[in-house]
Amino acid sequence: MFLLFIKPEINTPAGLVARPVLTSYHKSSHFRDRPFNKFNVYTSPDETILCSDSRQSMYCQLLCGLVQRSEVLRVGAIFASAFLRAIKFLEDHWRQLCLNIRTGQLTDWITDPSCKNAVSLILSKPMPDLADLIERECIGISWEGIIRKLWPRTKYVEVIVTGSMAQYISTLEFYSGGLPLVSTMYASSECYFGINLKPLCKPCDVSYTLLPNMAYFEFITVIEDHDEKMQEKVHCNGKSEQKNGINEEEWIKSKIVDLVNVKVGHYYELVVTTYTGLYRYRVGDILMVTGFHNNAPQFRFVQRRNVVLSIDTDKTSEEDLLKAVTEAKLIIESLGLLLTEYTSYADTTSIPGHYVLFWELKKRENTEQLPELDLIVMEQCCYRVEESLDSVYRRCRRKDKSIGPLEIRVVKHGTFDALMDFCLSQGSSVNQYKTPRCISSQEAARVLDSRVVARFFSKKVPSWEPFRIEANKLMSDMHRAV
Ligand code: AMP
Numbered sequence: 073m074f075l076l077f078i079k080p081e082i083n084t085p086a087g088l089v090a091r092p093v094l095t096s097y098h099k100s101s102h103f104r105d106r107p108f109n110k111f112n113v114y115t116s117p118d119e120t121i122l123c124s125d126s127r128q129s130m131y132c133q134l135l136c137g138l139v140q141r142s143e144v145l146r147v148g149a150i151f152a153s154a155f156l157r158a159i160k161f162l163e164d165h166w167r168q169l170c171l172n173i174r175t176g177q178l179t180d181w182i183t184d185p186s187c188k189n190a191v192s193l194i195l196s197k198p199m200p201d202l203a204d205l206i207e208r209e210c211i212g213i214s215w216e217g218i219i220r221k222l223w224p225r226t227k228y229v230e231v232i233v234t235g236s237m238a239q240y241i242s243t244l245e246f247y248s249g250g251l252p253l254v255s256t257m258y259a260s261s262e263c264y265f266g267i268n269l270k271p272l273c274k275p276c277d278v279s280y281t282l283l284p285n286m287a288y289f290e291f292i293t294v295i296e297d298h299d300e301k302m303q304e305k306v307h308c309n310g311k312s313e314q315k316n317g318i319n320e321e322e323w324i325k326s327k328i329v330d331l332v333n334v335k336v337g338h339y340y341e342l343v344v345t346t347y348t349g350l351y352r353y354r355v356g357d358i359l360m361v362t363g364f365h366n367n368a369p370q371f372r373f374v375q376r377r378n379v380v381l382s383i384d385t386d387k388t389s390e391e392d393l394l395k396a397v398t399e400a401k402l403i404i405e406s407l408g409l410l411l412t413e414y415t416s417y418a419d420t421t422s423i424p425g426h427y428v429l430f431w432e433l434k435k436r437e438n439t440e441q442l443p444e445l446d447l448i449v450m451e452q453c454c455y456r457v458e459e460s461l462d463s464v465y466r467r468c469r470r471k472d473k474s475i476g477p478l479e480i481r482v483v484k485h486g487t488f489d490a491l492m493d494f495c496l497s498q499g500s501s502v503n504q505y506k507t508p509r510c511i512s513s514q515e516a517a518r519v520l521d522s523r524v525v526a527r528f529f530s531k532k533v534p535s536w537e538p539f540r541i542e543a544n545k546l547m548s549d550m551h552r553a554v
Contacts (some may be wrong), residue, residue, distance in 0.1 A: 150229030278373075339363055383425040400454075412433065432482075482526045
């Protein structure tokens with residue numbers, strides 16, 4: 073049961089058809105006329121995948137997945153977020169799905185004719201026993217391990233859980249009852265990059281082996297030093313910016329490394345020249361070399377270059393934020409709560425500015441009711457996030473007082489679906505959607521802010537010690553400032 077979706081095409085002002093790569097692929101004859109392959113038999117009929125109404129597509133794909141549950145050996149979607157969206161959809165619609173299975177009749181809001189036809193071949197007769205069985209599992213107080221219960225022959229969950237998707241691991245583990253989480257590939261709309269040659273390894277150990285014939289790959293060296301990262305950020309945000317008096321092209325030339333020259337343990341930004349005409353295109357991903365397969369380098373995905381929070385000289389990467397949130401959520405997990413989604417933004421409307429985190433929470437039991445939130449516990453969470461952020465952030469908070477107390481805004485159930493809907497309305501694709509870990513658009517912030525149910529601030533100032541290394545950093549900050 074591998075859930076796949078397409079997105080309607082748009083026309084650019086110049087009249088070109090634009091669509092995400094997966095839509096392109098699924099609509100192409102490569103996919104539609106594919107020869108039989110026993111490793112890629114889907115429970116979803118092509119018509120349900122090719123339906124451009126994502127709600128109808130999701131409903132029909134889940135229905136077909138449930139009806140054919142005894143044949144399902146893997147479940148998944150491209151990204152973890154899409155798969156969890158499907159599980160949420162199932163939580164909201166299982167009663168209706170069971171009714172359809174019981175009666176053998178498809179619900180009347182599925183109006184897409186191709187979907188209706190295709191599903192009717194699978195939902196060909198009333199199946200009351202199957203409906204009873206599914207109902208019994210879904211009505212349970214907790215949905216822990218629901219995937220194993222509904223699809224008992226499933227061997228693994230195939231979803232990408234590296235990079236920004238890593239924050240879904242604990243929620244996936246909760247629903248899957250500990251099934252292996254398998255990230256198979258690293259790819260983008262611009263180019264296919266690599267595959268995971270050890271699919272059953274732990275998510276934190278995943279490395280992708282670059283396929284050297286997919287494009288011409290080059291790498292910009294990224295020095296894993298905070299000050300340097302800061303300069304990279306300044307540079308990366310503005311293409312035509314000058315750095316030390318040289319332009320972007322010269323700067324890239326001075327830092328570029330070929331595929332054969334990357335070194336284990338070093339960090340690089342990926343640059344591709346593709347067959348379809350992108351020339352030295354900066355993908356925006358930072359990778360770390362972990363080893364080689366024959367002569368092909370293997371990389372761990374570190375982060376997207378531009379997803380950061382910064383108020384003063386602090387620079388928090390997506391990875392830093394994930395680590396801090398992972399620490400803080402241990403507090404609420406011990407109280408039976410799950411953090412299902414989060415994002416952030418740097419609120420600079422007040423002086424000093426501060427980090428704002430939006431958290432969507434749920435009880436471990438299967439309920440949409442928002443849990444009661446203890447003020448002290450939530451303040452501890454704010455503090456734990458701050459304590460887990462890097463020393464530059466803590467110095468700004470404690471010594472420079474250039475950053476205000478971190479804030480957590482708890483949002484109501486379904487807020488991140490609304491955020492996704494908003495992003496889709498702005499042109500994102502369902503398949504390739506990833507929750508932004510940092511919000512920059514005001515409209516997106518409004519979507520979240522209008523659903524806030526409680527706000528909490530850090531009451532304690534995080535610790536910071538002027539160790540020698542930190543003093544050095546401070547000096548170099550000062551030199552830069554001068
Ligand atoms: P898109 O342009 O929507 O196709 O997204 C491509 C981007 O998704 C990549 O540049 C990465 O930032 C991210 N991505 C794709 N595959 C992975 C992966 N396996 N792990 C982490 N991030 C990924």
